[in-house]
Amino acid sequence: MALEERQPAPASQAALTIEDLTVAYHSKPAVWDVDLAVPEGVLMAIVGPNGAGKSTLIKAALDLIPRAAGSVRFYGRTYAQARDLVGYVPQRGSVDWDFPTTVLDVVTMGLYGQLGWFKRPGRKERETALYALEQVGMVDFAGRQISQLSGGQQQRTFLARALAQDARIYFMDEPFAAVDAVTERAIVAILHELRARGKTVIVVHHDLQTVLDYFDWVALLNVELIASGPAQTIFTEENLRRTYGGRIATLNGQLLQAAGD
C-alpha cells in the first residue's frame, strides 16, 4: 500500500497539492473544483470575500470536513500519512476560553498527537511548550489561566501550540482577526521566522491592504480558485475585481477593503 502511494519525489515537489477539490454544504458548493499547488517555503495568503470558502478549503484539506470530490496531498502523501508534518491554528473563536486550564497546558496540547495514546506529557513536553511560548513572547504567561488572556494573547497561545508541533507546513485560519497592532506585528514576525526556517505557511487573510507586505504567495478564492501564484504577479486589481465581483474600490492606487465586508 504505502509503496504504491509513494511516488518518486521530484526535487521541487509542492508542499501542498490540491486537485479538483469540491466541498458542498447542503448541495451548494462552498468550494468548487479547486486546483492548487503551493511550493515549499512560501508564505501564502488565501484571500477572498466572506463566504468564499477560505476556511472551508483549509478544513477540507485537513480532513476536518468531508470532501464531495478531489484529492489533497502533502509532499505527495495523504493527510493521514503526513499528519506529523502539518500544523493547524484554528480560529480563535472556535473554543471556549473559559475552559479551566493554563496557557502552558494549551500549548502542550500541540504535542498530544506525537505522544500517542495513554502517555502523559512530561518534562520534555513541558520544555518544548515553554520554548514555543518563548517564540511568541508569551513565556511569562505560561501559568496564566486562559480566561484572563486578551484576544491577541489567545491568538499567540494558539500559534505557540502549533509551533510546538514543529510541523513543515502550517495552516492558520484568520490569525489576524480582531487583534491589535502590536499582536499583528508579533504574528507577522513569527510568520517570517517560520519562512526563514523553510516552513510553508498558509494563512486565511482578510485585510487586502497588508497582503503584499506580509505574504509572498497568494491564492484568490471565491468558491472557485480565481488565481494563485507569486503575490507580485497575482495580486492585481484585475484579479481582485474578478474575485470580489466588482465590489472592490481603489483610491489613489490604494486598495480598499471590499464593500460590505
Add this chain to the structure above:
Amino acid sequence: MKRISQEDRRVWVLFTAVVALFVAFIPFSVLAFDVQYTYTLRTVALGGAILGIISGVLGTFAVLRQQSLMGDALSHAALPGVTIAFLLVGRQLSALLIGAGIASWLGIRFIMSVTRTTRIKQDTAMGIVLASWFALGIVLLSYIQGRPDASQAGLDKFIFGQAAAIVRSDVELVSVVGLMAFIVLGLFWKEFKLITFDPEFARANGFPAGMLDTLLSTLIVVAIVLGLQLAGVILMVGMLIAPAVAARQWTRKLEQMVLLSGAFGAFAGAVGAIISAVEVGLPTGPLMIVVASAIVLVSICFAPERGLVWTLLKQAADRRRFAALNALRDLYRHAQNHGDPRYPTPEALVTGLRGNIARRALHQLAREGLAVREGQSWRLTDAGIAQAEQDTLPHWSEGNAPLPAAQPALMGAAD
C-alpha cells in the same frame, strides 16, 4: 520543595473543609435530630456518596462540553429502556440498568446524528428526544402497572428515585461500574481534555474525535444510569451538573475541578441521605439535589474571583481606588494651577466635581498620608505630590501645560 500557589492551597483547604464538614455532620445529626444510623441508612448514605462521586466527576465533562441539558435529555430517555428491559427479563436490577443505558445511549446517538445531518439544532433535537423517549417510557410504565403481576411494584420509583430501596449489592454494583468508568477516564485523560477543549484541533491531530466523543458520552450515560435508582430520571441531571458547576467556581484547573466536583457530589449524596432519615417519608433523591443546589448557591455567591460577593467587593474597591486617584489628581492639578503643589484646594471644589464619593476618597488619601486637611481645604503632602507626579504626570503633561481643571475627562470612567 515545590511552591504551592495560593489558588492550589485554596482548593485543598476547601476539599478538607468539605470532608471535615461531613465528618462533623454525623454526630451533629445524631445529637440534633436523633438520626439512627441503621444498617439501611448507612447503606443508602454510602450509595449516595459513591453515586455523588461518580456523577460529580463525570458531570464535570458534561458541563465543560456545554452539554448540561444533554444530561437531562439522556436521563429522561432512560425510562423506556427500564420498562422494556422489565418486559423482556423481569425485575432484575442489572437488566433494568442495562436497558436504561441502551435507551439513553440511543437517545444521544439520535441527537448527534440529527444535529449533524439535518438543519435541526441540538437543543431542538434534545427536546424531541427528551419528550418522546420519556412519553414512551410513561406509556409502557402504565401498561406494566395495569398488569396483575405483583413484581412490577416500585418500578415507577425510577421516575423520582427511591434511595431507601437500595441494598448492599446495589452499592457494590454501582462501585464496581463506577470504578471501571474511572479507569477509562484515567486512561484517556489527556484525550478527553483535548476533545473537550478543542475537538477540531484534536481531529486535525489525528485523534479519532468521533470515537472519543462516543466514549465520553457513554461514560456520562453510565453515571446517569447508576444514579437512576437514587435520584430518578427527572432529577438525575441535578446530581450530574450541580457539583461540577459549584466546583468550577473555585478552581481554574481541570484536575482540581474534577476532584472538587467529586467531593461536592459525595457530600450532597451522603448528607441528602442522612437528612432524609430525620423524619419518615422525606424523599432521599430530591434531598440530595437540594443539598447539591445549596453547594452551588454558596459557590456562586462566595467563591473568590468568580463569586458574586467577590465581584461586588472588587467593584466597590475599584470605585474607591479610582475615586482616591481622581481626588489626588484634582488636588495636584488645582495646586499646579496656582503654581505651588502645596496650594490648598477647597473640599467643595473636589466634591462638586466628583460627587460625594470624593469626600471618602479625600479621607482615604489622608489615611495613606498623601493629603492633609486644613480647615475646609485639602493640601497634598510630599508623599502625595510624589505619588501624583508619578501616577498622573505622563497623561497630561504633553506640551508641559496642565489641562484646565474643569475638564473631567481623566479616569472617571471607572464606574
